[in-house]
Amino acid sequence: MAASQSPVELVCPAGTPAALRAAIDAGADCVYLGFRDETNARNFPGLNFSREELAEGVAYAHARGGRVYVAINTFPRAGHPEIWHRAVDDAARLGVDAVILADLGLCDYAARKHPDLRLHLSVQASASSAEAIRFYHEAFGIRRAVLPRVLTVSEIAGLGAAVPVEMEVFVFGGLCVMAEGRCALSSYATGKSPNMNGACSPASHVRYIEKGDKVVSQLGGFTINTFGAGEPAGYPTLCKGRFEANGRLNYLFEEPTSLNTLSILPEMIAAGVRAFKIEGRQRGRAYVANVVRSFRQAVDAIARGETPPDMALEDITEGGRQTAGAYERSWR
Structure with missing residues (x-):
């Protein structure tokens, strides 16, 4: 009860x-x-x-x-x-x-x-x-x-x-790594705002593409992450993307x-x-x-x-x- x-x-x-x-x-x-x-x-x-x-x-x-x-x-x-x-x-x-x-x-x-x-x-x-x-x-x-x-x-x-x-x-x-109610990342990538449309990283804009032994996750045409063989392919949200910066591949905003x-x-x-x-x-x-x-x-x-x-x-x-x-x- x-x-x-x-x-x-x-x-x-x-x-x-x-x-x-x-x-x-x-x-x-x-x-x-x-x-x-x-x-x-x-x-x-x-x-x-x-x-x-x-x-x-x-x-x-x-x-x-x-x-x-x-x-x-x-x-x-x-x-x-x-x-x-x-x-x-x-x-x-x-x-x-x-x-x-x-x-x-x-x-x-x-x-x-x-x-x-x-x-x-x-x-x-x-x-x-x-x-x-x-x-x-x-x-x-x-x-x-x-x-x-x-x-x-x-x-x-x-x-x-x-x-x-x-x-x-x-x-x-x-x-959420942003101040809640103030995130524009999803709307930038997909045109759908989590704060107005209620959809952060909507599934309609998600794609998984196989490239050799790797899986690439995309959101709104942007590559968010690349996963190696046997690595679980997470859902692509920009704040949890793994990007290359200064020669290093890392989670720039937030790790899963x-x-x-x-x-x-x-x-x-x-x-x-x-x-x-x-x-x-x-x-x-x-x-x-x-x-x-x-x-x-x-x-x-x-x-x-x-x-x-x-x-x-x-x-x-x-x-x-x-x-x-x-x-x-x-x-x-």
Whole structure:
């Protein structure tokens, strides 16, 4: 069952109805998801929810003590906000527990049209200062801010003491090397913006080409990586490309690796974090169930005053590597 005694919410990904059920059954307090259109930042074929599926998902979660948050976190096209407004209206009508928004105009629309709807600020808004978060709270009644993955634990603690809203942080899954909501790499290569169209490195622009004993991955006609015989061919995103510079072949932006903060969850709680968020709406239900179950055990152990158990999650991390990211930043 989803209900727990922990003071920290476990917010988990649901890219499909099956993943929603898997997350709730594995112990998620909340699931976050999106409609099947460009209003959410994971707008990929085969993912996301129709209105009917959302209604069924809300019923499934609520019957088991869970909650559902809908991400409407892309930026509306200038002069054509209709589908974004409809997404907010439908989420409210279907009884979701919160909507996750990034755009100023959409925050204003939701606050005016649905004053009883709980509003969360998406990481896509890139609000990383007390002044920015207070503005969203005072202007639109934002109740929670999902923090960008660029802050240290001590910086998060400082924010918590200075803002009147709950703080949510990512604790596992993919990393973004850009300030969230400010990435133009994908739109440069493909014409599709992750912040407006909801598609970072869309599959329609991906190509794998065999050249002898090598495999070349391309995005929008740009070569992103070359893999040798027997080397797993990763998905081509520009920020994880392997390029030659100054005579050296290397990952210039970010090496394939995943965020994993299991070892510092107690410090996060002490810093005032209210919700732990797991990334992965593009992942299957087996991945979701495995990660949610592991973090459920860890969070419950902390709530009992115990040390979280060791969890072997290397097999499902990107590149088989893990990092605590900027939370334990040692550079300046």
